[in-house]
Amino acid sequence: MSGKKTVLICDDSITSRKRLKKTIISKGNYAVFEAENGQKAVDLYKSEMPNLVFMDIVMPVKDGLQATKEIRDFDEKAKIVILSSVGTKENLKEALTHGAMDFIQKPWDEDHIESMLRKLI
Amino acid sequence: MFSQYFGQYLLNKGLLSAQQLRDAFEHEKNTKVKLGVLAMNAGFMSAEQIEKVYKQQSKVDEKFGEIAVKNGYLSETQLKKLLSTQKQGHLVLSQYIVDKGYMSLTQLDTTMKEYMKSRNLNIRNLDDLNIEKLLNNYINFGDTLWHKIYWEYVSLLLRNCMRFISDVPVIQVERVDEAYYSEWMVSQRIFGKFSMFTSFASNDLGAAKHLAELFNKEAFASFDEYAQDGISEFLNLHNGIFLVNISNSGVALDMAPQHISTCEKLDELPECYKITLTWIWGEVDMVIY
Numbered sequence: 466m467s468g469k470k471t472v473l474i475c476d477d478s479i480t481s482r483k484r485l486k487k488t489i490i491s492k493g494n495y496a497v498f499e500a501e502n503g504q505k506a507v508d509l510y511k512s513e514m515p516n517l518v519f520m521d522i523v524m525p526v527k528d529g530l531q532a533t534k535e536i537r538d539f540d541e542k543a544k545i546v547i548l549s550s551v552g553t554k555e556n557l558k559e560a561l562t563h564g565a566m567d568f569i570q571k572p573w574d575e576d577h578i579e580s581m582l583r584k585l586i
Numbered sequence: 587m588f589s590q591y592f593g594q595y596l597l598n599k600g601l602l603s604a605q606q607l608r609d610a611f612e613h614e615k616n617t618k619v620k621l622g623v624l625a626m627n628a629g630f631m632s633a634e635q636i637e638k639v640y641k642q643q644s645k646v647d648e649k650f651g652e653i654a655v656k657n658g659y660l661s662e663t664q665l666k667k668l669l670s671t672q673k674q675g676h677l678v679l680s681q682y683i684v685d686k687g688y689m690s691l692t693q694l695d696t697t698m699k700e701y702m703k704s705r706n707l708n709i710r711n712l713d714d715l716n717i718e719k720l721l722n723n724y725i726n727f728g729d730t731l732w733h734k735i736y737w738e739y740v741s742l743l744l745r746n747c748m749r750f751i752s753d754v755p756v757i758q759v760e761r762v763d764e765a766y767y768s769e770w771m772v773s774q775r776i777f778g779k780f781s782m783f784t785s786f787a788s789n790d791l792g793a794a795k796h797l798a799e800l801f802n803k804e805a806f807a808s809f810d811e812y813a814q815d816g817i818s819e820f821l822n823l824h825n826g827i828f829l830v831n832i833s834n835s836g837v838a839l840d841m842a843p844q845h846i847s848t849c850e851k852l853d854e855l856p857e858c859y860k861i862t863l864t865w866i867w868g869e870v871d872m873v874i875y
Contacts, residue, residue, distance in 0.1 A: 477844075479811065
């Protein structure tokens with residue numbers, strides 16, 4: 466992983482993770498970690514300290530908003546982008562309150578992901 | 587789209603079975619020329635412009651012609667000309683129905699006239715048809731408080747089928763009065779100001795696999811974990827967009843994670859509806875209550 470910037474993808478959908486991972490890797494020298502729920506994302510964040518997190522909201526065990534809060538409590542400089550199909554005003558507001566830096570509504574496009582990577586890490 | 591609506595009419599009238607309609611659509615699909623190909627053939631658009639429109643179509647809820655005009659690739663006049671050429675696709679459907687002996691020519695002609703009259707259509711305004719009009723004509727969730735919500739939900743589903751899998755199904759709505767059984771199901775509960783159970787279910791795993799392949803844009807060897815996850819994600823995406831639309835009218839809702847199950851049996855539920863989605867390649871149910 467040395468020299469590579471690291472990204473954590475947290476989404477309960479295997480296909481969503483796979484598609485996002487493929488896109489991220491195609492955009493540059495990135496290493497990707499994957500978590501299928503909010504709790505695993507918190508644990509992985511603490512052990513790997515990734516440069517950026519893409520976080521889904523609706524997930525089993527622990528949802529993405531709670532995980533975002535816990536990661537930001539642990540590391541106030543954590544860079545987290547919410548990536549969810551539920552882009553309601555309420556969720557957007559709550560995500561930003563919990564410390565997320567941006568919100569992308571699914572379905573995302575490659576250009577949007579690339580601009581986040583370039584802007585945030 | 588005329589054949590889609592006329593086919594839906596024939597199905598609802600009981601004049602064609604779902605299987606006969608699937609066969610007819612399959613035949614039509616193999617014969618009908620896409621608008622992009624027609625535009626290229628007429629020298630109106632370059633292959634590069636057509637590719638750009640196809641790419642944009644996957645991102646927005648708009649038709650090929652609308653995007654092409656918006657981008658300045660086609661003029662309104664050129665679009666009308668192409669649509670009138672493509673419109674003849676319904677003749678392919680009609681010919682097939684007669685050739686197969688599903689209906690006689692006279693019967694088909696009478697039915698077509700009845701259909702056009704009942705929808706206040708003539709050959710000039712066929713393009714005015716849209717999904718909302720289609721649903722108004724065929725979908726009735728009864729005289730209940732849920733009618734409008736279910737209607738919005740199914741209307742969005744059809745638009746999302748066009749947007750994410752580029753294939754709009756013919757639909758049949760049936761109230762589930764007794765138990766509903768399916769070999770495979772993915773469900774997701776919506777909750778908040780009201781609660782709603784939503785699901786995709788199937789007894790035809792080949793059709794379910796094909797739906798996943800269209801959504802994921804990749805082939806699966808079997809209806810494996812990845813294929814199942816694909817349909818699950820389609821449901822999640824559809825519900826997410828539904829929640830955003832509903833929240834724009836001031837109703838805040840949330841949703842739970844999806845749940846996949848096999849050999850699922852739902853027992854006598856109030857206001858439960860099965861919406862059978864029929865494509866050329868098979869059927870998948872949506873069950874909501």
